[in-house]
Amino acid sequence: MLYQDYGTWLRAELGSRIQKISIDAGLTCPNRDGRVGWGGCSFCNNRAFSPEYCREGETVTEQLELGKRFFARKYRDMRYLAYFQAYTGTYGDVERCISLYEEALSVEGVVGVVIGTRPDCMPDELLDYLERLNRRTFLVVEYGVESANDATLKRINRGHTYADSVEAVNRTAVRGIRVGAHVILGLPGEERTDLLRQAAQIGHLPLTTLKLHQLQVIRNTPLERQWRTHPWPMPTVEEYIDLVIDYMTAFAQSRREALPALPPCVCERFVSSSPASLRLAPQWGLKAHEFSAFLQKRLEARTLMKNNLKL
Ligand code: SF4
Incomplete structure (x- = not known):
């Protein structure tokens, strides 16, 4: 098995249908306020990944209640995860961060927390609290x-190194906390062979979940300026699907070799689709579930081809 399906895994872990609700808790980002850097990562426009119901200025509870109303129409037995997605979910005063997570957990129907952050933003004091939190939710x-x-991280003005990521993942996982990684495929300067090498490296990390997505050029970002000045070729959907399959194959193989006791990683998604009004490229016009269906089809076709060659 290359990976576990995210929805199936969540249901097995939590015993009901689960929906993540994104929250903008008003936390900022050290790569924008000067602590690490200015201007942010070259690809970043937080509006591109914040849903409509997620509005800074409204409390965590208000945003969760809005999100619940939005999703409750789908299934009555839905339970929720509060997703601290916007900016850096662990940045700022530790006590304030803790009170935001606790507020989220006090909302009815919220059965857990997902915290998105940078690898250089995890103080030990917060990790101590998260270790305790992980025992109860x-x-x-x-x-x-x-x-x-x-070199890529520098080029996109990320403000941290890969060694920072390795350290943060290991420090967190060793405490028994589920750790996820977010990776962008197709960053400027990264070719297919670089990415497959990367998949093998990241496969060594003790991750529970992995989230991949294609590079998108979003309006009002430094990347937009680079793209307009020197546009580079973007992969077609078919090329990207083959890349994802090869990436996951290299990742899974490396994980089996380095961490044989761990189950296959849970893959949360392979593609991202920011609002069309903000997205300049690529213009695939596919929703995530359509992409997953294409990926599954291609995976089956490639397995069939491989088996035929062996005959
Ligand atoms: S991607 Fe995250 S770290 Fe980078 S600028 Fe945006 S909010 Fe900050």
Whole structure:
């Protein structure tokens, strides 16, 4: 098995249908306020990944209640994870961060917390609290790894190294906390062979979940300026699907070799689709579930081809 399906895994862990609700808790980002850097990562426009119901200025409870109303129409037995997605979910005063997570957990129907953050933003004091929190609720700490290549990380103005990611993932996982990684495929300067090498490196990390997505050029970002000045070719959907399959194959193989006791990683998603009004490229026009269906079809076709060649 290359990977576990995210929805199936969540249901097995939590025993009901689960929906993540994104929250903008008003936390900022050290790569924007000067502590680490200015201007942010070259690809980042937080509006591109914040849903409509997620509005800074409204409390965590208000945002969760809005999100619940939005999703409750789908299934009556739905339970929720509070997803601290916007900016850096562990940045700022530790006591304030803790009170935000606790507020989220006090909302009816919320059965856990997912915290998105940078690898250089996890103080020991907060990790101590998260270790305790993990014993009483469902918790995932998701680190933006983005790339395993320091030259790329510098080029996109990320403000941390791959060694920072390795350290943060290990420090968190050793405490028994589920750790996720977010990786972007197709960052400027990264070719297919670089990415397959990267997959093998990241496969060595004790991750529970992995989130991949294609590079998107979003309006009002430094990447937009680079794209407009020197546009580079974007992969077609078919090329990207083959890349994802090869990436996951290299990742899974490396994980089996390095961490044989761990089950296959849970893959949360392979593609991202920011609002069309903000997205300049690529223009695939596919929703995540359509992409997953294409990926599954291609995976089956490739397995069939491989088996035929063996005959
Ligand atoms: S991607 Fe995260 S770390 Fe980078 S600028 Fe955006 S919020 Fe900050």
